C-alpha cells in the first residue's frame with residue numbers, strides 16, 4: 214500500500230446532488246482507507262511490537278501521549294466531577310437526597326464522561342500533534358524516504374502510537390474517573406454538606422463491573438480512532454505547510470465526530 | 486539497468502512527463518539537467534515508484550518496478566540509495582542514528598558493525614564531528630551530506646541524487662561531485678544525478694539528459710552536450726558561462 218498520495222483535483226461539482234454525492238463517496242473512501250490502515254497496523258503488532266527497539270518506542274509514545282496529558286486530564290476531570298456534583302446536588306437537595314450525588318458522579322464519570330473527556334482531550338492534543346508530525350514528514354519527503362528504504366511507515370510510525378494510545382487512553386480515562394469522583398466529593402463536602410464518608414459509600418454502592426469495563430472499552434476504541442484518524446489524515450497531506458494545517462484540523466474534527474458517534478453506539482450496544 | 490519506456494504522467498491535470506524514454510547502463514552515470522519545474526524530481530520519483538506512470542513502464546535491471554507491489558517492490562527498492570532534494574532526515578534522530586536507521590531496521594548486522602559502517606560513511610562525507618547533532622542543528626549543505634551518507638549506508642547498486650550540490654558552497658559542491666564519481670568508480674554503482682548545476686553535471690555524468698517541460702530534449706555525452714545545437718541547451722550553457730566548449734574539454 215502506498216501511504217502518501219498523489220494530489221487529486223476534480224472539477225467543481227455543478228449542482229447540490231453532485232456535491233452531496235461526492236461528499237458521500239469521499240467519506241466512504243476515507244473510512245475504507247482508514248480501516249485498511251488500521252488493519253495493516255494491527256498486522257504488524259505481532260511480529261514486530263516485541264523487539265527491544267519497538268518496545269522502547271512504544272514506551273516513549275506512552276510517555277508523550279499519556280503521561281504528558283496527565284495534567285490537563287486531572288484539571289478537566291476534577292472540574293467535570295465538581296460541576297456534575299453541583300448540578301445534581303442542587304436538584305437532589307429539593308428532595309433532601311443530596312447524598313446521591315456520589316452515585317450520580319460515579320456513574321456518569323465511569324460510563325460516559327471519563328472516556329469521552331479523555332478521548333476529546335487526547336484527540337485535540339495527541340491526535341493533532343500526530344497528524345501535524347505525519348503531515349510534515351510527508352511534506353519533507355521523510356515518509357517517502359522511509360518507503361524507499363523499505364522501512365514501513367505503518368510499522369515504524371503508526372504501530373507504536375497505536376499500541377501506546379490503545380493502552381494509555383483507558384488508563385487515563387480511569388484516572389479521570391477517579392479525579393472526577395474526587396472533585397464531586399470536594400463539592401459535596403464543601404458546598405452541599407455531604408460528608409466525605411457518606412459520599413464515598415454512596416458512590417461505590419451501585420457500581421458494577423460492567424460500568425468499568427464498558428467505559429474502558431470505549432476509551433480503548435477512542436484511543437484507536439484518535440491514532441488512526443490522525444495518521445490517515447497526516448499521510449494524506451498534500452500542498453506543503455498549508456496542507457499540514459488542513460490535515461491537522463481535519464484530524465481533530467473527524468476524530469471528535471467519530472468519538473461521539475462510536476460512543477453512542479457502544480452505549481446503545483451494552484445498555485439497551 | 487534503468488529503463489524508461491514511453492513514460493507519461495499527469496499531476497493535477499497537467500502533463501509533467503511527456504513520452505519519456507531513456508536507458509542508463511549498469512555502472513553508468515546519468516546527469517539530468519533542466520530548469521526548475523521541468524520534471525526532474527518527478528522522473529527520479531518514477532525510478533523508485535513513489536509515482537507510477539500513467540502510460541509506459543519503468544524497469545530496473547529487468548524488473549518492472551512500475552508494476553511491482555508489496556514485497557516485490559521492497560525487493561527492487563533495496564537496490565537503491567536515494568538522496569532526496571530535501572534530504573529527508575528524520576528530525577528526532579541524530580545524524581549517526583539517521584545513517585544507521587536502514588541498517589538497524591532491515592539488516593541483522595551487529596551493533597559494532599553498524600557503528601563502524603556509520604563512522605566510515607560519515608567520514609566519507611566529512612561529518613564525523615557532527616554525528617551527535619540533530620538535523621535541525623545542521624546547515625543545508627550538512628543535511629545534504631548526511632542524506633548522502635544515509636543513501637550510501639547499505640552499499641546500494643543504484644544511487645539517485647536529487648540536487649546533491651544545490652545550496653552548497655563551490656568547494657563543498659566540487660567535493661560532493663568527487664564523492665559521486667569515486668562511489669561510482671570504486672563501488673561500481675549506477676548513478677542518476679539531478680542538478681541545476683551544469684558544472685556538476687559535466688563532471689559527474691557519463692551522459693547528460695536535458696529535460697524541458699516534461700520531455701527529454703537532448704541526451705548525449707558531456708563533450709557532445711557542450712557542443713549541442715539545441716536552443717534550450719545553448720541557453721542553459723550560456724547562462725552558466727560555459728560558452729567555450731573547447732576550454733571545457735581542455736579542463737577535462
Ligand SMILES: Nc1ncnc2c1ncn2[C@@H]1O[C@H](COP(=O)(O)OP(=O)(O)OP(=O)(O)O)[C@@H](O)[C@H]1O
Nearest residue numbers: 220496497501519520521522523524525526527528
Ligand atoms: N506532488 C505534486 N503535486 C502536483 N504537482 C506536482 C507535484 N510534484 C511535481 N509537480 C509538478 O510537476 C512539475 C515537475 O516538478 P519537479 O518537481 O519534477 O520539478 P524539478 O524539475 O525537480 O524542479 P526543481 O529543479 O525546482 O526541483 C512541476 O510543474 C510541478 O508543479
Ligand SMILES: [Mg+2]
Nearest residue numbers: 525526570647
Ligand atoms: Mg526537483
